[in-house]
Amino acid sequence: MEVNQRRMKNVKWFLIVCMLASLITGCSPDVTEISDITLVMAVGIDYDEEKNKYVLTSYCVLPLSSSTEKSGKLSAWVASATGTSIYDAAKNLRNQASKKMIWQHNKFIIVGESAARHSFYDIVDFLARNRQLRITSNLMVSDGKAADKLRVKSETGDLLSNELLGKTRNDMDWGKSINQTVKNIANWNSNPYRGFVAGRLRKSKQSNNSHEVLVSGGGSVFNKGRFIDWLEGEEVLVVHLLSQKRQWKDLEFIETVDFKSSKVTLLFQVSKQVISSSLSDGSPKLDIYLNFKANLSETNHRLTISRQDTLVELEQTASTYMENIIRDSLNRFQKDLKVDLIGFSDYFIQFHPIEWRKLKNEWMDIYPTIPINVHVDVKIDTLGMIQSIGGE
Amino acid sequence: MELKSEHINTSIAPNLEKLLQQFADNDFVIVRNFSKADDSPLASIVYLNILVDEKTLNQQIIRKMTEDIFEQGQADEVIIESFHSLGEVRSIQELDGIVSLIANAGIVIFVEGRSEAYGMMLPGYNTRQIDEPKIEINVRGPREGFTEDLQTNLGMVYRRLKTPELKSKSYTIGRQSQTKAIILYLENQVDPEVLKEFQRRIESIDLNVVVDSAQIEEWVQDSTFSPFPQILYTERPDRIVSALNRGKIAMIIDGTPNVLIAPTSFFEMLHPSEDLYERFYFANFLRFIRLITLFISLFGPSLYIALTTFHQEMIPTPLMMAFLSAKAGIPFPTFLEAFIMEVAFEILREASLRLPRAVGQSVSIVGALIIGEAAVQSGIVSRPMVIVVAMTGIASFTIPSFSTAIALRLLRFPIIFLAAFAGVFGLSIGFFVIILHLCSLQSNGALFLEPVESGRLIQTLKKYVLFPVRYRNNSK
Numbered sequence: 001m002e003v004n005q006r007r008m009k010n011v012k013w014f015l016i017v018c019m020l021a022s023l024i025t026g027c028s029p030d031v032t033e034i035s036d037i038t039l040v041m042a043v044g045i046d047y048d049e050e051k052n053k054y055v056l057t058s059y060c061v062l063p064l065s066s067s068t069e070k071s072g073k074l075s076a077w078v079a080s081a082t083g084t085s086i087y088d089a090a091k092n093l094r095n096q097a098s099k100k101m102i103w104q105h106n107k108f109i110i111v112g113e114s115a116a117r118h119s120f121y122d123i124v125d126f127l128a129r130n131r132q133l134r135i136t137s138n139l140m141v142s143d144g145k146a147a148d149k150l151r152v153k154s155e156t157g158d159l160l161s162n163e164l165l166g167k168t169r170n171d172m173d174w175g176k177s178i179n180q181t182v183k184n185i186a187n188w189n190s191n192p193y194r195g196f197v198a199g200r201l202r203k204s205k206q207s208n209n210s211h212e213v214l215v216s217g218g219g220s221v222f223n224k225g226r227f228i229d230w231l232e233g234e235e236v237l238v239v240h241l242l243s244q245k246r247q248w249k250d251l252e253f254i255e256t257v258d259f260k261s262s263k264v265t266l267l268f269q270v271s272k273q274v275i276s277s278s279l280s281d282g283s284p285k286l287d288i289y290l291n292f293k294a295n296l297s298e299t300n301h302r303l304t305i306s307r308q309d310t311l312v313e314l315e316q317t318a319s320t321y322m323e324n325i326i327r328d329s330l331n332r333f334q335k336d337l338k339v340d341l342i343g344f345s346d347y348f349i350q351f352h353p354i355e356w357r358k359l360k361n362e363w364m365d366i367y368p369t370i371p372i373n374v375h376v377d378v379k380i381d382t383l384g385m386i387q388s389i390g391g392e
Numbered sequence: 393m394e395l396k397s398e399h400i401n402t403s404i405a406p407n408l409e410k411l412l413q414q415f416a417d418n419d420f421v422i423v424r425n426f427s428k429a430d431d432s433p434l435a436s437i438v439y440l441n442i443l444v445d446e447k448t449l450n451q452q453i454i455r456k457m458t459e460d461i462f463e464q465g466q467a468d469e470v471i472i473e474s475f476h477s478l479g480e481v482r483s484i485q486e487l488d489g490i491v492s493l494i495a496n497a498g499i500v501i502f503v504e505g506r507s508e509a510y511g512m513m514l515p516g517y518n519t520r521q522i523d524e525p526k527i528e529i530n531v532r533g534p535r536e537g538f539t540e541d542l543q544t545n546l547g548m549v550y551r552r553l554k555t556p557e558l559k560s561k562s563y564t565i566g567r568q569s570q571t572k573a574i575i576l577y578l579e580n581q582v583d584p585e586v587l588k589e590f591q592r593r594i595e596s597i598d599l600n601v602v603v604d605s606a607q608i609e610e611w612v613q614d615s616t617f618s619p620f621p622q623i624l625y626t627e628r629p630d631r632i633v634s635a636l637n638r639g640k641i642a643m644i645i646d647g648t649p650n651v652l653i654a655p656t657s658f659f660e661m662l663h664p665s666e667d668l669y670e671r672f673y674f675a676n677f678l679r680f681i682r683l684i685t686l687f688i689s690l691f692g693p694s695l696y697i698a699l700t701t702f703h704q705e706m707i708p709t710p711l712m713m714a715f716l717s718a719k720a721g722i723p724f725p726t727f728l729e730a731f732i733m734e735v736a737f738e739i740l741r742e743a744s745l746r747l748p749r750a751v752g753q754s755v756s757i758v759g760a761l762i763i764g765e766a767a768v769q770s771g772i773v774s775r776p777m778v779i780v781v782a783m784t785g786i787a788s789f790t791i792p793s794f795s796t797a798i799a800l801r802l803l804r805f806p807i808i809f810l811a812a813f814a815g816v817f818g819l820s821i822g823f824f825v826i827i828l829h830l831c832s833l834q835s836n837g838a839l840f841l842e843p844v845e846s847g848r849l850i851q852t853l854k855k856y857v858l859f860p861v862r863y864r865n866n867s868k
Contacts, residue, residue, distance in 0.1 A: 011617060014825050018806030025727045025812035031701050033726060034719045039712060061713060063720035074717055104705030105712060 038062045038077070038099040041161030042108040044146030045086060045123055047115035053082045054115070056089035057147040059160060060101060076159055080147050086126045103132040108164050109139045109182065110201060112146040116220065116227035121189075124225070128186040135183040138168055140199035141220035141227065149201055155213045167216045168199075175240055175253030176233030177216045185222075193345035193363050195223030197231060197239050223339040238329035241270060241290060242342045248273060254297065257321045259314055262301035266294040266318055268378070277347035279355050286344060286372045288326070293381045294318060302388045311380055318378040326374045334368045344370070399486060400509055404433050404502045407487075407509070411438060414491055421494075424454065428466045435471045435503045438490075443497035445516025453478050453499075453514075468503045475501055475510055483508045495570065519544065525627035525649070527794060533669040537627045542572055542646035548629040549576060549644070553636065563594055565645075566602040573608065573645045576632075581639035586655060586837040590641055605650045608643065612654065614834050619802055621795035622835040624660060625650040631665040641836075655835040657842035659856060661793035662686065667858055675858045685787035690800050690826075692784035693730045694811035694819050696776070701726050702815030719774045727812035729773045733781040734808070736763050738801070741785070 044057035057080040064075045079096045083089030093101070111123055127133055142149045154160045168179045179199045188196040197219040203212045219231040219239065231239070240247045248270040256265045272291040277284065294315075296305070304310050333341055345363060348356045359366060401407050408423060415421045422441045426434040439449070453475075460474040475481060484490050485508050490500050497515035522544065525537030538545045550558065555578070562574045575594070577587060590612065597611045605625055613622045626632065627649045632642045635653045643652040662682050667675040699706055700715060707715070722729065740759045747755055764782075767773045784804070791797040803826065810818035833840035843855035858864075 011829055015806060018809050018822070021806070021809040021813050021818075025809055028702075028813055028815075030815065031725075031812075032704065034700050034704070034715050035722055037704065037716075039709070039716065041709075061716070063717045074713055102704055105709045107709070 032100060032102075036100050037102045038097070039105045040101050040103050041106060041159065042110065042150060042164060043103075043106055044080075044110040044112065044142075044150045045115050046112035046146050047118050048082070049114060049118060051082075053084060054086050054089045054119075055080055055082050055112075055145075055147060056086060056093060057150050058090075058093055058101065059150045060097075061159060061161070062099065074159065076161075078150050086122065087130075103130075104134065106133060107137050108161065109133075109137050110146040110149055111139060111141050113141060113143060113227075115146070116141045116222075120222065120227055121225045124182075124186055124189050127182045133182070135186075136181050138179045138199060139182055139185055140179070140201045140216065142201040143203070149203065149214055152203060152214050153211050160214070164214070164216075167214075172250045173252060174217075175237045175251050176218070178219045178236050178239060178247075179216075188343075189222070189225055191345075192224060193340060193349075193360065194343045195221060195228065195339040195341040196343075197221055197236065197341050200230065221337060221339055221341055223337075223341070228337055228339055234325060235329045235332060238326050239342060241273065241326070242275065242288065245273070255318075255321065255325075257314075257318050259303075259317050262299055262303065264299045264303065264314065265297040266378075266380070267297050268292045268294050268322075271379075275344075275347060277344070277351055279352055282355065282358070284348060284352075284355075284359065284366065284370050286347070286370060288372060288374045290322070290326075290374070290376045292318075292322065292376065292378045294378050295381050296383045305383055306387060315378045315380055318380075319376045322376040322378065323374045326376070327372075330372055330374070334370070334372075338364070338368055340367050400484075400490075400502070400507055402505055402507050404436050404504050407502050408436060408438070410487060411490065411494075414487075415494075426457070426461065426471065433504050434461075434466060434468070435501055437499050437501045438494060439499040439514070440494055440497070443495075443517055444499055444514050448516070449499065449514060468505055471501070471503055472506075472510065475512070479512045479514070481510050481512050483510050485509075492570065496572075515543075522548075528626065528628055528631075528664065528792065530664070530666045530669065533666060534628070534630045536629055538629065538644075538649035538651055540647050540649055542574065542644060545629075545644050545649070545651070546574065549632055549636075549642070552629060552633045553578070558636070561591070565594070565597055565608065566599050569599075569601040569603075569647075571602040571646050573602075573643060576636060576642045576644065578636050578639070581637070582641060583639060583837065587641060590654060590836060594643075602645065602647070604648045605643070605645045605652050608645060609652055612643075612652070612836070614836065618829065618833055619799040620658070620830065620833065620840075621661070621793070621799065622654075622656065622833065622840060624653040624656040624793065625795075626653065626665075627651070628665055634665065634668065655838040656840075657835065657838060658796075658830060658840050659843055661796040662791060664792035672858050672860045679856065679858065682790055685790045686800070689784055689788035689791070689797075690804060691807065691819065691823075692787065693734060693777075693780055693804065694807045694822075695816075696780045697726050697730055697808065698811040698816045698819050701812070715776060718776050721771055722774050724772070726777070727808070729777045730781070730808060730812075733763070733767075733773055733777055734784075734804070737781055737785050 038060045040058050040060050042059040044055075044059075046055040046057070047053075048055060057078060060077045060079070061074045062077050064073045079093055081089050081092035081096065083092045109127060111120070115123060127137075127139070128135070150160065152160070154163050156163065167177070171177050171179055177199065178197055180196060185196060185198060188194060199216060200218040200220050202215050202217065204215045205212045217236075218233055219236040221228040221231055237253055240251055251270060253268055254265055255268060256263050258264075269292065270290065271293045272289070274287075274289040276287045276289075278287070279285065303314075305314075333339060340363075344367070348359065412421065412423075418440075420440045420442045422439055424437040426436070428434050437449075437454070456478060457471060457474045460470055464470045484493065484500070490509055490511065493500055493511040493513075496513065497517065498511050498513045500509050500511045502509050519541040520539045522536050522539055524535040528537075536548060538548065546560075557579045558576060559579050560574050560576050562572060565571050565573050573594070575590065593612045594608075597608065599607060599611070602608065609621075609623045609625070610616060615622065624635075632651055632653065636642055640653050640655065643654070645651075663679065667679065670678075700719075704712060719726075724732070740763065744756060744759070764778055768775050768778060788797050788801055791800070807819060807822040810822045812818075814821070830841050831839075839845050844852050
């Protein structure tokens with residue numbers, strides 16, 4: 001009974017404390033009411049070279065009006081501020097903000113071209129160090145200023161951040177655009193042996209629309225913390241194909257192949273990718289094996305696809321076509337850009353660590369000379385619903 | 393009532409005098425006299441006419457006795473014989489026994505010249521018909537419920553357990569109510585230590601009047617200051633029988649249909665008897681749902697408050713945008729909104745319990761309108777808050793044991809305060825304290841959180857999940 005009474009005393013005290021706690025709700029300094037906040041959904045970082053200042057643009061989302069209206073639409077609010085460092089600029093934004101800015105839901109970071117060229121290290125340092133920014137945000141480099149991109153009117157009337165989210169999701173459907181998370185960029189930025197590809201954002205005017213819209217396509221190449229150059233769509237496709245499994249597992253892309261004086265369009269999916277590194281007499285060598293599954297999408301002349309050997313020829317043509325694309329891109333990466341942006345060094349570090357110790361000091365010189373053999377195998381999977389529609 | 397352990401006089405008149413003195417100012421004591429041919433007293437029957445079945449008394453007992461006297465002469469043996477042939481008779485030597493028998497709806501006959509009186513039970517008061525208990529409704533299963541009469545209730549239990557192992561012990565509780573209470577148990581399954589302790593507690597009860605089993609529950613339970621009930625009560629005989637089968641002790645009290653079952657564990661409060669009557673997939677699914685609703689009813693509003701005021705980064709972005717637009721322009725902080733809505737809900741619930749039926753329907757509609765639409769439209773509360781409070785309220789109705797449900801309703805408020813003060817940290821502190829309290833609670837010898845006591849998850853699950861009848865322990 002004694003123990004029980006003591007325990008009951010504790011319960012009583014607990015309940016009393018809770019009742020008293022009812023008087024101090026709201027006293028905690030961490031309380032932020034939802035009606036006082038605005039969510040920052042996208043951030044643009046620019047660098048003004050003449051004044052040596054950073055310009056931070058934030059794209060925030062606010063409720064339109066009071067909640068009694070049925071539509072609870074949110075409206076966007078864009079503001080820019082300058083500062084001597086990125087964080088300084090972010091704090092300077094507060095003089096324009098009408099509500100407390102919450103950065104934890106931010107998913108996009110758009111870096112202007114000049115900022116990427118001049119002070120990328122600072123940007124990555126800020127992004128990785130700051131606790132409020134998500135490490136899984138996507139970083140994209142824009143042609144020109146980031147501030148302009150965030151002020152573009154959205155196509156569908158939806159919020160720009162939702163549209164950007166959709167565009168990044170469409171990567172896997174197209175193949176010619178890429179998105180990297182801040183986590184990967186922070187990891188690879190400090191790697192002296194490899195570079196990486198981040199996304200690219202442009203403005204473009206569609207023919208019938210009256211205003212410009214944001215388009216994501218291509219990529220931006222970084223090496224050793226500096227922006228090197230842009231990549232075009234096909235090259236980004238090759239980056240997808242040769243990267244980790246996550247990048248090509250759900251990828252579907254279209255290529256048009258010239259086959260016997262007609263153009264055949266095929267929908268490709270990667271079924272297997274093997275990159276094997278080897279050393280012959282101390283000099284490194286790479287072999288890339290790619291297996292594709294192709295579906296016939298359209299042709300502009302009639303094909304006798306009922307015959308087995310036509311299909312076999314088509315497969316071989318497609319294989320050669322893909323090999324050429326990959327080789328051209330790899331050439332550009334190796335010899336023009338001289339950047340190991342797919343991360344071939346990782347294959348040597350992991351599989352040949354002893355030899356790597358000898359290679360690593362001269363990796364920058366060896367890399368452009370590595371022979372890379374590409375072997376592509378295409379298997380045509382389905383032919384669609386019809387054999388042919390009459391005519392030629 | 394001061395019980396006189398006086399002996400009975402051989403002559404009737406002084407006995408009657410003393411008896412009527414006890415029952416002074418009681419208009420309902422009736423004395424029926426049998427006299428000899430010379431008008432000297434032969435025998436007298438005393439009873440309370442409000443309790444006794446007067447029709448049987450007149451038409452069968454007195455008639456037969458009169459006939460027997462007429463046929464066989466006016467000797468006291470005749471009367472005693474005749475009386476004995478009419479029912480189960482006990483002989484009483486002392487006045488207090490007579491008083492208690494009369495108060496218990498019995499008739500007592502004094503015979504001239506004898507120093508003992510004879511009594512027979514003849515209850516004739518009306519009791520409620522056996523019908524389905526209003527609170528514990530089953531879709532499938534027996535529909536009998538206990539009534540306020542002890543005999544009927546006992547009959548219902550004995551009818552279902554026709555084994556000599558079913559033992560009973562009777563007690564009289566309450567100085568002035570002299571309420572009869574019976575504990576039932578199956579001898580081969582009950583734990584004798586628990587039984588002994590239970591009996592000790594009953595014997596130590598000191599009450600004046602017993603109206604409901606709740607008063608006895610307070611004496612018998614382990615901890616009065618805990619918000620959780622430690623003894624289950626039920627109105628269904630089938631639930632009692634399954635409990636007895638599991639080795640528990642049942643206590644039936646005269647005058648109330650609520651029968652106590654001890655010892656219980658917390659999880660038994662969450663399982664209605666219907667679980668045993670449906671297919672086991674369905675029963676397990678419902679058990680799982682009830683576990684979820686347990687948490688919703690306890691933590692619903694506090695989780696919402698904690699997440700939206702302290703941890704906005706934990707909410708997925710699309711949901712966050714929905715909250716933003718819903719809460720724009722609301723004048724109150726989230727905690728106050730929740731508090732207002734919860735109190736309004738409790739007021740509505742209390743009011744709807746006591747409403748006359750005619751007005752009941754309209755008030756529930758008005759209540760829903762007021763709390764739901766009008767409050768939101770006028771911008772006092774936000775829509776998500778209405779949803780959260782409604783979900784919490786509905787979730788608390790799924791708990792079969794009413795006393796546990798109100799315990800959780802009550803505990804919701806301190807947790808709301810803690811969550812509004814310290815976010816999820818405060819909520820988890822409240823949760824820990826509740827768990828600590830529950831773990832230290834005992835119910836008549838068994839741990840209150842009984843299935844969870846074994847450290848391994850698989851053992852706990854085995855006890856919580858219902859298996860088909862064939863694979864159950866027969867004591868489950």
